[in-house]
Each structure stands twice: as C-alpha cells, then as structure tokens.
Amino acid sequence: xxxxxxxxxxxxxxxxxxxxxxxxxxxxPGAWDAELRGVFEALLAESGSLGSSGYVKGFLLSRxxxxxxxxxxxxxxxxxxxxxxxxxxxxxxxxxxxxxLGATLGAVAGPEEVKEEQGQRDRVEEPSxxxxxxxxxxxxxxxxxxxxxxxxxxxxFVELATQRHPESDRAWYAKGELMGVFQQHExxxxxxxxxxxxxxxxxxxxxx
Numbered sequence: 001x002x003x004x005x006x007x008x009x010x011x012x013x014x015x016x017x018x019x020x021x022x023x024x025x026x027x028x029p030g031a032w033d034a035e036l037r038g039v040f041e042a043l044l045a046e047s048g049s050l051g052s053s054g055y056v057k058g059f060l061l062s063r064x065x066x067x068x069x070x071x072x073x074x075x076x077x078x079x080x081x082x083x084x085x086x087x088x089x090x091x092x093x094x095x096x097x098x099x100x101l102g103a104t105l106g107a108v109a110g111p112e113e114v115k116e117e118q119g120q121r122d123r124v125e126e127p128s129x130x131x132x133x134x135x136x137x138x139x140x141x142x143x144x145x146x147x148x149x150x151x152x153x154x155x156x157f158v159e160l161a162t163q164r165h166p167e168s169d170r171a172w173y174a175k176g177e178l179m180g181v182f183q184q185h186e187x188x189x190x191x192x193x194x195x196x197x198x199x200x201x202x203x204x205x206x207x208x
Contacts, residue, residue, distance in 0.1 A: 036073040039065050047089040053096045067101040074104045078183055082109075095149045107181040111151035135165040139174050146178070154178060162191075169199035 043050075043059065050056050060067060082090070087109045094106035138161040145153035158178050161171040176191035 033073070036065065036070060039063050039070060040074065043070075043093075044086050044089060047093060050093065050096075053098070056093060056097060067097070067099065071101040071104040074108050077108070080108060091149065091151070103181075106149060106151060107183070109151070110182050111155050133164070135161055135168045135171050138164070139170060142174055142178065151182075155182075167198060169195040172198065 039060070042063070043056075046059065050059060057067070060070065090105050090109035094102045094109060096102070097105060138157055141157040142154050142161065145151075145157060155178065158171070158175045161168070162175050165171045172191045172195035176188045176195060179185075179188035179191060
C-alpha cells in the first residue's frame with residue numbers, strides 16, 4: 001500500500017532526530033530561506049483573501065515562488081510558532097490546494113483541536129464493532145480521513161487501530177507515518193520500532 005501521509009518525506013523527518021539517526025541536511029542559502037519565510041508570513045497575513053487554489057497560485061506567482069519551493073521549505077521547518085487561528089487558516093488553505101503543498105500545509109497545521117463540551121459529538125463517526133475488529137478497515141479509515149483533510153479523525157482512527165490491534169505491525173507502521181507528518185518524530189520512531197518488533201523484516205519501517 002502507498003501511504004499518502006508523508007509522500008516519502010517521513011524518512012527525512014525521522015532522521016532529523018539526532019539521538020537515533022544522523023542525517024545530513026541540504027543547506028539552504030540564507031537569503032532564499034529568509035525570502036521563503038517572508039512569503040509564508042505574507043501568506044498567513046493575506047490568507048483571508050485567498051478563497052481558491054487559483055488565488056493561492058497567483059499569490060505565489062506574484063512573488064516568484066513555486067509551490068514546490070514553499071512545500072520543501074515548510075517541510076524543513078520544525079516548531080513554527082503558530083496561533084490556533086493561523087493553524088485554522090492553514091487547514092483551510094490545505095483544503096484548497098492539491099498535491100504536495102496542500103499535504104504539507106495540512107501537516108504543518110496539525111490536527112484540529114476540538115473543545116470538549118457536554119453533549120458534543122465528535123466530528124468523526126464512530127466505527128461499528130465489525131469495522132473496529134478489522135485492522136485493514138481502520139487503516140483505510142485513517143487514510144480516508146487524512147485525504148479529506150480531517151486530521152483529527154485520522155489521528156483518532158490510527159489510535160483506535162493500535163489500541164484494538166496492538167499485535168498488528170501495519171497499525172503501528174500507519175501510526176508512525178502519520179506521526180511523522182505531524183512532526184511528532186519521537187512518537188513516529190516508537191511506532192516504527194513497535195512495527196519492527198512484530199515484523200522484523202518490515203523493510204519500510206527499517207527505512208523510516
């Protein structure tokens with residue numbers, strides 16, 4: 001199965017944890033790095049006026065920045081200081097954009113935080129007992145929620161998959177992939193290690 005979460009970037013993300021793996025980062029010229037940061041900050045400031053993917057593309061074109069360049073820059077950032085309002089705008093923009101930039105914006109924004117109120121129902125429909133008893137069904141629900149931009153739902157289903165099926169290497173591998181996208185690198189490594197403990201010849205988990 002091709003995992004849609006990190007699109008091949010989780011290996012680099014996990015390697016960035018110095019305690020576990022040493023990874024060489026591709027140097028970015030300081031001036032270009034500062035320019036991309038400025039573009040990202042301007043994108044946040046003007047996000048309210050960007051109501052479609054065409055507006056976002058035009059915004060980037062006017063600043064001579066490609067979608068790939070911005071996605072690559074965002075993928076290298078860790079611990080961006082963002083308000084909940086800014087994260088919400090990034091989720092909205094992620095829903096507008098397709099391809100790697102949309103996925104990266106969603107990953108940077110992270111799962112939506114939902115306030116718990118009495119009588120409030122989760123946005124994600126609870127799986128039936130039959131669904132919860134089948135690990136492949138749960139993993140498919142993780143993927144569907146992520147692709148729909150429902151990051152909270154994706155996290156919920158992957159947690160359910162590992163809780164109900166702790167013996168499944170695929171459940172733990174799915175969690176590792178998802179945690180890597182959300183830059184939770186330690187959690188990703190723990191999940192990959194559990195997948196390897198169950199299935200030592202899982203080459204995908206080894207590579208991540």
